[in-house]
Amino acid sequence: MKIQRYKRVRRILNFYKNNFHISHPYKIVADGTFLKAALDNKINLREQMSVYLGNQECQFFVTECVVRELQSLGAPLKGALSIAREYKSLKCKHPRLLTASQCLHNLAKKDKQEKYFFATQDQILTENLHRIPGKPLLFIKYNAILLEKPTEMSEATKNEQSEAKLNFEGVQKENLQNLLKKNDLLNDKTEIKKKRRKIKGPNPLSCKKKKIKFVPPLSESDAKKRKRKRIKNENSIKKAKFDT
Incomplete structure (x- = not known):
């Protein structure tokens, strides 16, 4: 065929x-x-x-x-x-x-x-x-x-059945909505509170421990403080020049 x-x-x-x-x-x-x-x-x-x-x-x-x-x-x-x-x-x-x-x-x-x-x-x-x-x-x-x-009669019957099915589904949907309204389920405005997410600290397992830096003791020479040169003020300098 x-x-x-x-x-x-x-x-x-x-x-x-x-x-x-x-x-x-x-x-x-x-x-x-x-x-x-x-x-x-x-x-x-x-x-x-x-x-x-x-x-x-x-x-x-x-x-x-x-x-x-x-x-x-x-x-x-x-x-x-x-x-x-x-x-x-x-x-x-x-x-x-x-x-x-x-x-x-x-x-x-x-x-x-x-x-x-x-x-x-x-x-x-x-x-x-x-x-x-x-x-x-x-x-x-x-x-x-x-x-x-x-035949045309079969096609017409098919269209009628399809239309009747759509109408039936529409009636069912309307009845369901009416039932929900009656039981205050359709317009329920109850809000569900969302849990606030807390700020969490760092994961202790992922954090490295702070290393203690070893500082060696100072020697005697390093322990002596450097003497600073004393800077004379401008008036003292002028007086010294005048005396000479």
Whole structure:
């Protein structure tokens, strides 16, 4: 499978997984038109469907109405009937007999838990399924299986769910703020006093002890004080000169 085709399928599957909780094993309900197209295009549904949907396990189903319709159409759909009998048959819960298209449409409207994929070539059934959000559609074209992109209804439902989630989160936040205000927790202005850091002295272990400097004793010659020359004042000098 080409890389672009694989990325497209993975993106669509992620859309249904994230928004409608559809995950593997994928449950695929097929009608007679899809089985006939697979037979005409020589497509092995069990093998190729699994590869196409990301190498995931696939479970195939038909309804009692689909089998009954194929039986009524006779020889032209004998091959499709043979394939249908290999799949698990879902019991129809509607009170009266319906065509295969009506039966699958009815199943899609009531499907809330199983999360079925619907495989069909029937244009009327396809249009009816487009009106129901979260129903992945498979069809055969260009000799290959194709998964239809999400419908406008599915996209709209996704947007509504996202908006509802945002609104719910906003209401929760508002309720929490009201609760905090009620208990005087939101506007609590109590200040926590910070402890003043005391000025610490130097680390005694990192300080070196003061060394005592050894001073040698003075000798007798050094002990005698030098006599200072007596400087006479200016008047004494003048008097001495006058006497001479």
